[in-house]
Amino acid sequence: MKKDKRPPIFMTGRDGSTWMPTSYRTHTLGEIARGGSELIDTEVTISGYAEAIRGRGAICFLMLRDGTGHLQAFLKKDNLDEESFTNIQSANRESTIQVTGKVAQKRPPKVKEGEPTPAAEYEVVASSATILSAAEAPMPMGVTDKVNVELPTRLDNRHIDLRRSHVNAIFQLRGKILQYGREHLVTEGFGEMNSPKIIASASEGGTNLFPMKYFETEAYLSQSPQLYKQLAILGGLERVFEIGPAFRAEEHDTYRHLNEFISFDIEMAFANDEDVMCVQERMIHHIWKSVAENDQNLIDIINDWREQQEPPLNPITVDVPSLPFPRVEYSDAIEIIQAAGENITWGDDIEAHHADMIAAEYPGFYFLPRWPMSMKPFYIYHNSDEKGPGGGQLSRGFDLNYGRDEMCSGGQREHRTEILIENLKNMGLNPDDFSFYVDGFRFGAPPHAGWGLGVARLLMVLTGAGNVRETVLFPRDRRRCTP
RNA sequence: GCCCCGAUAGUGUAGUGGCCUAUCAUGAAGCCCUGUCGAGGCUUCGACCCGGAUUCAAAUUCCGGUCGGGGCGCCA
Structure with missing residues (x-):
């Protein structure tokens, strides 16, 4: 993997612990989600499970989850090679995906008049993306679905x-x-x-x-x-x-x-x-x-x-x-x-x-x-x-x-x-x-x-x-x- | 060991003899739209635990089996 150009700054784990960067990521998702303002325009490599993959046109929103939080990656067809783009766009949920790109502030959502603008959120604008492991579909149980899952089904699929x-x-x-x-x-x-x-x-x-x-x-x-x-x-x-x-x-x-x-x-x-x-x-x-x-x-x-x-x-x-x-x-x-x-x-x-x-x-x-x-x-x-x-x-x-x-x-x-x-x-x-x-x-x-x-x-x-x-x-x- | 209860798409459900070619949600496949926001819209796919019985007709009633759930007992 690409060597991080930063001096040895440590990744921030989920509870404030320090996680050393690994061959598969330079930052944790939680670290970027919480401290994105410090990282704008920094090139990062992140990895996680695909929680949602939206968009079927020339753009794709990839919501990733790792052990520290969630973060959206934004993929634009023009910004990366077509094959990777298509692969990611058609990947199943829960596939593990690695994304490299620059940290940017998300475009603020449209808010109704009079409502307060929400706090700034961050994302990674992908310049490359790889499926590390494709998930099969359908899942034996949903991770984010709103349907209730019974305990025996959950225990059969505890992972x-x-x-x-x-x-x-x-x-x-x-x-x-x-x-x-x-x-x-x-x-x-x-x-x-x-x-x-x-x-x-x-x-x-x-x-x-x-x-x-x-x-x-x-x-x-x-x-x-x-x-x-x-x-x-x-x-x-x-x-x-x-x-x-x-x-x-x-x-x-x-x-x-x-x-x-x-x-x-x-x-x-x-x-x-x-x-x-x-x-x-x-x-x-x-x-x-x-x-x-x-x-x-x-x-x-x-x-x-x-x-x-x-x-x-x-x-x-x-x-x-x-x-x-x-x-x-x-x-x-x-x-x-x-x-x-x-x-x-x-x-x-x-x-x-x-x-x-x-x-x-x-x-x-x-x-x-x-x-x-x-x-x-x-x-x-x-x-x-x-x-x-x-x-x-x-x-x-x-x-x-x-x-x-x-x-x-x-x-x-x-x-x-x-x-x-x-x-x-x-x-x-x-x-x-x-x-x-x-x-x-x-x-x-x-x-x-x-x-x-x-x-x-x-x-x-x-x-x-x-x-x-x-x-x-x-x-x-x-x-x-x-x- | 005892007493209840249950089994319908991948998941979670509706269903109380004919209106079931089985409901809804979620999911998956595809299309449309879109810098989206638990996105939205449209189309499609996918299920009655097994065996027997009753009946003109069984997802539905009865019997047996299998699997499972809850409670109790038991339990430093």
């Missing part, structure tokens, strides 16, 4: 669905959530780790695992990094986090469950449940605050789309939650649900429709600490003097909810070996099966706590998505294993 601005924005925001989350944990001294996803046995019990063949023996896909995070803590890493997949072989089919999901986990030594709840609320606060400060453009893109729906959806807003988040202890939650007229007793699970009742009093994020020990896994800690109203043993396990939906569960972990073994027995598990884990506690173990947060569910809250499949690029559910 095309992702070209739609609001879908693209959701996944850019996902990256931001992880970035800001990491950023925050690092400032609190956490280090990133990875645990194995191939495991020899059910690490916790309680959920169905996907069996797999590991050479000659049977193995499973990991349901959670839980036990390995703890082993890292026992080994003295003090503060760790992991962002990685978890697999559950449950045949559920709801808007919030998937069989493969990304869990954002932490584990922290010399800490209890309250300590790690504080880490979590500070982290979520940091994520929301950072999105509000830096990424309103992505929220705006989603809102543009929501406004165009029929009927229009309410705009989403990034409301930075105030600290601390409410703590609604399990026993109090049961009372709230009972007061709402529901037949529930201490020891019952709090289901989604129950959570609605709590959410009515505590909109937004709230913690549900101090669940009954009987409802929590064997590795959750308890103080024997902490009892519920009927005398039931309380645990130091907690959930984080947003509205009706569980975002996270966590707790202080049992670090006392004898009690750990007792818990396993009480829950009908054989301690011998967990020796690799239990033995870790025999040689000194710090009290510790941690949690696991569903990234896609958090992204649902941030983007207003009504289905977790919206916030996972290639979701794996009961029926879907492709693409």
Whole structure:
């Protein structure tokens, strides 16, 4: 490609980041669209997807889209060779096209008398143009068409669905959530780790695992990094986090469950449940605050789309939650649900429709600490003097909810070996099966706590998505294993 | 595992036994116009999931199948 004559100025990416010019473009579309006045008469090379190709005469308007925005290229038959002109003019939408030409201000549209003239817009007047890759027609689904496309069709064609601005924005925001989350944990001294996803046995019990063949023996896909995070803590890493997949072989089919999901986990030594709840609320606060400060453009893109729906959806807003988040202890939650007229007793699970009742009093994020020990896994800690109203043993396990939906569960972990073994027995598990884990506690173990947060569910809250499949690029559910 | 629901052009839909040679939008093909502005105008193309049954007549009713959707249960 043509070498840019500019000194090394960097392209501007979509979020103010610097993108180095590449062999296929000297500028991004967003850069020219936003900073066109500085670039007038500059020769540029741009590349993108053809979003609309209009004009069948001696002129052609080519609307291009790349990862940073949209820009029109103006092609005039006289200005470039006839073959390229004809090819572009008859190209299908979504073909990828490269254009070289000079930046110019667009001719202002005709406005009715009395109406204000719109802000100046820019375009590239093509001197040459090439189809990099021709798109076939028709598309399996439209990118800019106004027809609604159903989720299964979108997921079957996710690579095309992702070209739609609001879908693209959701996944850019996902990256931001992880970035800001990491950023925050690092400032609190956490280090990133990875645990194995191939495991020899059910690490916790309680959920169905996907069996797999590991050479000659049977193995499973990991349901959670839980036990390995703890082993890292026992080994003295003090503060760790992991962002990685978890697999559950449950045949559920709801808007919030998937069989493969990304869990954002932490584990922290010399800490209890309250300590790690504080880490979590500070982290979520940091994520929301950072999105509000830096990424309103992505929220705006989603809102543009929501406004165009029929009927229009309410705009989403990034409301930075105030600290601390409410703590609604399990026993109090049961009372709230009972007061709402529901037949529930201490020891019952709090289901989604129950959570609605709590959410009515505590909109937004709230913690549900101090669940009954009987409802929590064997590795959750308890103080024997902490009892519920009927005398039931309380645990130091907690959930984080947003509205009706569980975002996270966590707790202080049992670090006392004898009690750990007792818990396993009480829950009908054989301690011998967990020796690799239990033995870790025999040689000194710090009290510790941690949690696991569903990234896609958090992204649902941030983007207003009504289905977790919206916030996972290639979701794996009961029926879907492709693409 | 349980309970509902659905399947019509590439996409999204209308359709409740004959008016269906199947609606509309979007799309695609072509033409006209045009420095266009989610451009506009005209023409054309393109579909009833599969098998069986009822009926003079089935996209429409019934049975079976396949595929899919929603909810619940289950689920650190």
